[in-house]
Amino acid sequence: MALLKNIRLEVMQTVEKEVDNYIDKYLIPVEQIWQPTDLLPDFQSENYIEEVQQIREEAKELGYDFWVVLVGDMVTEEALPTYESWLMDMEGVDQHGRNGWSKWIRHWTGEENRHGDVLNKYLYLSGRVNMREVEITTHHLTNDGFEVGTGRDPYRNFVYTSFQELATNISHKRVAQIAKKKKNRMLYKMCNIIAGDEMRHHLAYREFVKIILEYDPSEMMLAFADMMKKRIIMPAQNLRQSGGKMASAFDDFSNAAQRLGVYTTFDYINILERLIDYWEIPKIEKLTDEAERARDFLVRLPDRLKRIAERVTIPQDTHRFKWIEPNGML
Numbered sequence: 001m002a003l004l005k006n007i008r009l010e011v012m013q014t015v016e017k018e019v020d021n022y023i024d025k026y027l028i029p030v031e032q033i034w035q036p037t038d039l040l041p042d043f044q045s046e047n048y049i050e051e052v053q054q055i056r057e058e059a060k061e062l063g064y065d066f067w068v069v070l071v072g073d074m075v076t077e078e079a080l081p082t083y084e085s086w087l088m089d090m091e092g093v094d095q096h097g098r099n100g101w102s103k104w105i106r107h108w109t110g111e112e113n114r115h116g117d118v119l120n121k122y123l124y125l126s127g128r129v130n131m132r133e134v135e136i137t138t139h140h141l142t143n144d145g146f147e148v149g150t151g152r153d154p155y156r157n158f159v160y161t162s163f164q165e166l167a168t169n170i171s172h173k174r175v176a177q178i179a180k181k182k183k184n185r186m187l188y189k190m191c192n193i194i195a196g197d198e199m200r201h202h203l204a205y206r207e208f209v210k211i212i213l214e215y216d217p218s219e220m221m222l223a224f225a226d227m228m229k230k231r232i233i234m235p236a237q238n239l240r241q242s243g244g245k246m247a248s249a250f251d252d253f254s255n256a257a258q259r260l261g262v263y264t265t266f267d268y269i270n271i272l273e274r275l276i277d278y279w280e281i282p283k284i285e286k287l288t289d290e291a292e293r294a295r296d297f298l299v300r301l302p303d304r305l306k307r308i309a310e311r312v313t314i315p316q317d318t319h320r321f322k323w324i325e326p327n328g329m330l
């Protein structure tokens with residue numbers, strides 16, 4: 001086990017040499033990238049009130065489940081401190097030595113931080129949600145943290161982030177499409193541009209895994225299979241509302257997302273297929289016996305999950321959330 005750990009560290013140190021190139025390739029320099037205010041009313045301008053009124057008018061066209069999903073998405077983004085501290089704790093990351101990996105994580109965090117920021121401001125201006133209740137949920141989720149089954153293992157972490165960045169790309173993109181259909185241009189632009197960031201992040205993390213597969217195929221394969229056996233748990237898994245128990249709001253939020261078609265079980269399977277395809281899992285050779293079995297498990301998994309997914313039904317009744325009700329009254 002100690003030997004395996006050393007190999008992981010060596011691999012991390014080897015890949016780390018290229019981190020500056022990955023930052024150039026997959027992230028955008030601070031002064032060139034969009035900032036939340038680019039997409040929001042300019043409060044220094046004379047006609048800011050009209051812009052706010054427009055937001056409030058356009059917001060009226062969007063339905064109950066939509067607001068639930070947008071709040072859940074925003075809260076997920078706002079719990080960023082949880083994700084940053086989790087990544088910083090990965091084996092091979094040294095934030096005190098300011099090594100390459102910690103630089104990557106800080107730059108990634110800088111980009112991600114704008115997502116919750118812009119969505120939060122939009123929700124506040126929309127006048128459709130009870131912001132105090134939403135803030136309590138964000139505060140709870142940050143306090144509750146998450147446990148996604150990766151431990152400090154970078155291989156498992158990179159599987160998780162490859163998966164999750166694509167999941168958020170899909171869900172923000174779908175929210176954008178609904179906003180567009182309802183002629184809400186500002187929200188469409190906002191969610192679409194966030195989706196673009198998520199895609200770049202996904203491309204980076206999936207590349208890290210691809211490279212690790214070359215150096216350490218058996219261990220990387222085992223890490224991938226292990227994460228899929230545990231299932232990829234969503235970052236907002238512990239979502240709750242005021243007065244609720246930890247994780248008590250997650251299923252209702254997730255059902256709203258499924259009903260809207262923003263993020264479904266079939267998207268989960270599709271992401272898995274795309275990862276298997278990009279990492280060329282069926283073709284990977286020179287594996288230990290155990291890793292071969294892991295590869296075979298992974299190759300068969302999408303079909304197995306499809307058979308299960310076809311039998312699952314999503315509750316159709318809209319669940320009421322304190323987030324949406326005025327003054328938190330149900």
Ligand SMILES: [Fe+2]
Nearest residue numbers: 077112115168
């Ligand atoms: Fe994000």
Ligand SMILES: [Fe+2]
Nearest residue numbers: 165168198201
């Ligand atoms: Fe992300």
